[in-house]
Amino acid sequence: MNSPGDQIDLAEPHMRENLAMAGLDVDYVRATGNTLYYLGEDGEQIPVTDFAGGYGALLLGHNHRRITEHAIALLTADTPVLAQFSRHTAAIRTAAKLNEIVQRELGTGERFYAVFASTGAEAIEAALKHAELDRAARVAALSSGIAASVEAARAAVAGGSAALSPDVEHFDDLARHVAEHNARVSARPPKYLALTGSFHGKLVASVQLTHNEEVRSAFAPLAAQAVFVPFNEPGALAKLVEQSRETLLDLVVQDGRVEIVEREYPVFGAFLLEPIQGEGGIHEVSAEFAAEIRQVCDAIGCPLVVDEIQSGMGRTGSFLASADLGLHGDYYTLAKSLGGGLAKVSVLLVRESRYRQEFELVHSSTFAKDGFSSAIALKVLELLEADDGRIYRQARERGERLKSMLTGLGAEFPTVVKQVRGRGLMLGLELHDQSDSEAALLRDFARAHILGYVLSGFLLRRHRLRTFPTASAVNTLRFAPSAEVSDAEIAQLETGLRELCTILRDQDEQALFS
Ligand code: PMP
Numbered sequence: 001m002n003s004p005g006d007q008i009d010l011a012e013p014h015m016r017e018n019l020a021m022a023g024l025d026v027d028y029v030r031a032t033g034n035t036l037y038y039l040g041e042d043g044e045q046i047p048v049t050d051f052a053g054g055y056g057a058l059l060l061g062h063n064h065r066r067i068t069e070h071a072i073a074l075l076t077a078d079t080p081v082l083a084q085f086s087r088h089t090a091a092i093r094t095a096a097k098l099n100e101i102v103q104r105e106l107g108t109g110e111r112f113y114a115v116f117a118s119t120g121a122e123a124i125e126a127a128l129k130h131a132e133l134d135r136a137a138r139v140a141a142l143s144s145g146i147a148a149s150v151e152a153a154r155a156a157v158a159g160g161s162a163a164l165s166p167d168v169e170h171f172d173d174l175a176r177h178v179a180e181h182n183a184r185v186s187a188r189p190p191k192y193l194a195l196t197g198s199f200h201g202k203l204v205a206s207v208q209l210t211h212n213e214e215v216r217s218a219f220a221p222l223a224a225q226a227v228f229v230p231f232n233e234p235g236a237l238a239k240l241v242e243q244s245r246e247t248l249l250d251l252v253v254q255d256g257r258v259e260i261v262e263r264e265y266p267v268f269g270a271f272l273l274e275p276i277q278g279e280g281g282i283h284e285v286s287a288e289f290a291a292e293i294r295q296v297c298d299a300i301g302c303p304l305v306v307d308e309i310q311s312g313m314g315r316t317g318s319f320l321a322s323a324d325l326g327l328h329g330d331y332y333t334l335a336k337s338l339g340g341g342l343a344k345v346s347v348l349l350v351r352e353s354r355y356r357q358e359f360e361l362v363h364s365s366t367f368a369k370d371g372f373s374s375a376i377a378l379k380v381l382e383l384l385e386a387d388d389g390r391i392y393r394q395a396r397e398r399g400e401r402l403k404s405m406l407t408g409l410g411a412e413f414p415t416v417v418k419q420v421r422g423r424g425l426m427l428g429l430e431l432h433d434q435s436d437s438e439a440a441l442l443r444d445f446a447r448a449h450i451l452g453y454v455l456s457g458f459l460l461r462r463h464r465l466r467t468f469p470t471a472s473a474v475n476t477l478r479f480a481p482s483a484e485v486s487d488a489e490i491a492q493l494e495t496g497l498r499e500l501c502t503i504l505r506d507q508d509e510q511a512l513f514s
Contacts, residue, residue: 018450018453019453022450022453022454022456022457023457023458023460023461024453024456024457024460026038026048026460027039028048029045030045031050031062031063032061032062032063033061033062033063033064033482033484034049034050034051034053034061034062034481034482034484034485034486034489035047035048035049035050035062036048036050036062036466046464047464048460048464048465048466049464049465049466049481049489049492049493050062050466050481051465051466051467051478051479051480051481051485051493052466052467052468052478052480053425053480053481053482054336054341055310055336055480056278056310056315056336056337056426056480057335057336057337057339057341058337058341058480058481058482059313059314059315059337059391059395059425059482059483060337060340060341060380060383060391060482060483060484061341061482061483061484062341062482063341063342064340064341064383066379066383067340067341067342067376067379067380067383068342070375070376070379071342071372071376074371074372074375074376075372079371079372079375080371081370081371081372082366082367082370082371083371084366088369088371088374090369090371090374090375090378091114091116091369091374093374093378094114094116094347094374094377094378094381095113095114095347097378097381097382097385098112098114098334098347098349098381099111099112099114101319101381101384101385102319102320102332102349105318105319105320105323106320106323106328108328110351110352110353111351111352112332112349112350112351112352113349113350113352113355113357114347114348114349115130115347115348115350115359115360115363115368116345116346116347116368116369116373116374117335117345117346117347117348117365117368118344118345118346118365118367118368118373119201119335119344119346120201120309120310120333120335120336120346121200121201121202121203121206121207122201122203122346122365123309123333123334123335123346123347123348124200124201124203124205124206124209124272124305124307124309124333125201125203125204125205125206126348126363127270127272127305127331127333127348127350128192128205128206128209128224128269128270129205129359129362129363130331130348130350130356130359130363131269131270131303131305131331132190132269133356133358133359133362134303134354134356135190135266135269137356138266138301139186139265139266142248142263142265142266143182143186143248145250145263146178146182146248146249146250146251146263149250149251149252150175150178150250150251152253153171153251153252153253153258154171154175156253156258157171157258158171161253161256162253162256162257162258163256163257163258164257164258165257165258165259168258171258174251174258174260175251177249178249178250178251178260181248181249182248182249185246185247185248185265186248186265188246189224189225190224190266190267190268190269191224191225191226191227191244191267191268191269192208192209192224192225192226192227192268192269192270192271192272193226193227193229193237193240193241193268193270193271193272193302194209194211194226194227194228194229194271194272194273195211195228195229195230195231195273195274195277195285196211196228196229196230196231197211197231197277197280197281197283197472197473198210198211198228198272198273198274198277198280199211199212199274199277199278199279199280199471199472200272200274200307202215204219204222204223205223205224207219207223208220208222208223208224208225208226209226209272210279210472211226211228211280211472212279212471212472215472224269226272227240227244227268231277231283231285231289232283232285232286232289233289234288234289234292237292237293237296238292238296241268241296241300244267244268245264245267246265246267247262247263247264247265248262248263248265249261249262249263250262250263264300266300266301266302267300268300268302269302269303270302270303270304270305270331271293271296271297271302271303271304271305272305272307273285273290273293273304273305273306273307273322273327273329274307274308274309274310274311275290275306275308275311275320275321275322275324275325275327276310276311276316276321276422276423276426278310278311278426278470278478279310279470279471279472279473280470280472280473281421281428281430281470281472281473281475281476282421282422282426282427282428282470282476282478283421284421284422284423285325285327286325287325287326287327290322290325290326290327291326291327293327294327294328297330303330303331303354304329304330304331305329305330305331305332305333306320306322306327306329306331306332306333307333308320308321308322308332308333308334309333309334309335309336309346310336310426310480311426312332312334312336312337313334313336313337313338313380313384314337314384314391314392314395314483315337315395315424315425315426315480316395316396316399316423316424316425316426317392317393317395317396317399317423317424318392319384319392320332321423321424321426324423329351330350330351330354331348331349331350331351331354332348332349333346333347333348333349334346334347334349335347337380338377338380339373339376339377339380340376340377340379340380340383342376343372343373343376343377344367344373345373345374345376345377347377391483394483394484395424395425395483396424398425398481398483398485399422399423399424399425399426399427401487401490402425402427402479402481402485402490402493403420403422403427405490405493405494406420406427406429406479406497407420409429409494409497409498409501410429412498412501413501413502413504413505415432415505416431416432416501416504416505417429417430417431417432417501418430418431418432418475421476422479425479425480425481425482425483425485426480427478427479427480428470428476428477428478428479429476429477429479429497430473430475430476431452431455431475431476431477431504432475433446433475434446434451434504435447437507438507439507439508439509440509441509441512441513442504442507442509442512449474450474451474451475452468452469452474452475452476452477453468453469453474454512455477455500455512456468456469456477458500458503458512459496459497459500462496462499463492463495463496463499464492465492465493465496467479467493479493
């Protein structure tokens, strides 16, 4: 359990041991742009080109000069970092800037209110809580409408202007039946809609919306469950919604008779959607499927939460990847690159027409809206928007360059590369499964779902390249470098991947582990 330097490792040592097995437990000592450095045996700094990009949090690269200079200036000026329950000017300005950008991308004049948090999963949890507050308010309005109408029916029966149907003796029996049914339905926890392959975080509520069973199922008793909709499958959503349909009962007087009528009950708290799934293996939602989701959500009054935590902030060439699909969400979540690689900051944006201001009184966090993170986020937004959106154009152009290299390798090694997917600088290279390989080690690692990490270890040790498999689809290697990724860095990746593909094509496990 000891880590280098004989310091006992008590910080999740089991994970480090796993990393060590794959040759990935490197101690990085410096980072700039697309490069991380570790110390060699003689104390020299060895550069590693970083295509993992902080799991998508480094669109501007490690320690971007303008951001570190801004951070130093903030600290030198003794900027208040934690001054809870005050005006929070930096957060106000960041929310305004986010509105300017998001409204432009969506072509809407509607405002979005911002709830700040520190991590991606925390923003998702805030979205789920806000959606539940909204759903509960809609249930309360529905219930009080029903209560009023039941009382009106009772008065009509008592006054002789309405009759009961022949099979009902007393109005109270009918009212009790209605009340008991409604209490039973209303007591059930909400459900959520998400897509197969989705990843929305690993906290108590958000992990239930992350499709990967390995990380989800042990915690199922802790939170409301998701109904997973087959990815990009037309018609599947409408069917699942119909199967989950619930109604409350109401009593109304029609043609002088008391009748039971059904009222649609809001079963679903929210629909969560990544426009491009990241951890699920880099899969893009089709524009047709996005339109179908929007239409079903509108039909059942369910808020659509567009999770742009990985795909947003310009990574795919637009501030919001979903805007390119023509999709309009009710909520948006952003994190990762919002912190510029330095701050931990995330945000939930809620469309004004769906915003519940009472949420502000029941939700808070010590670190939310802190002066440092908010000011860094504002600087990041300014950098993204500078020069008429140069970074967005660069992400698109660099992404096309990187993707065409990967696609070329795919054509060169069709028995090794299954598919290249993604947009901008959110790319994935799916390798064919090696679970039936003749080579024993390749087969065993593939069956244990760790081959992708072993391949990452090879690229790191032999080619000084950093990439990892996507979390829930371990045959897909991810590429999410900064917008400054150079032709030379792409060429370095090509060399490394070509050797890796050759090894896999020739099933030469000796070469992989030598
Ligand atoms: N949503 C998406 C789409 C993500 O990619 C991630 C992180 N990979 C999260 C949510 C969770 O973010 P965090 O790790 O900051 O909690």
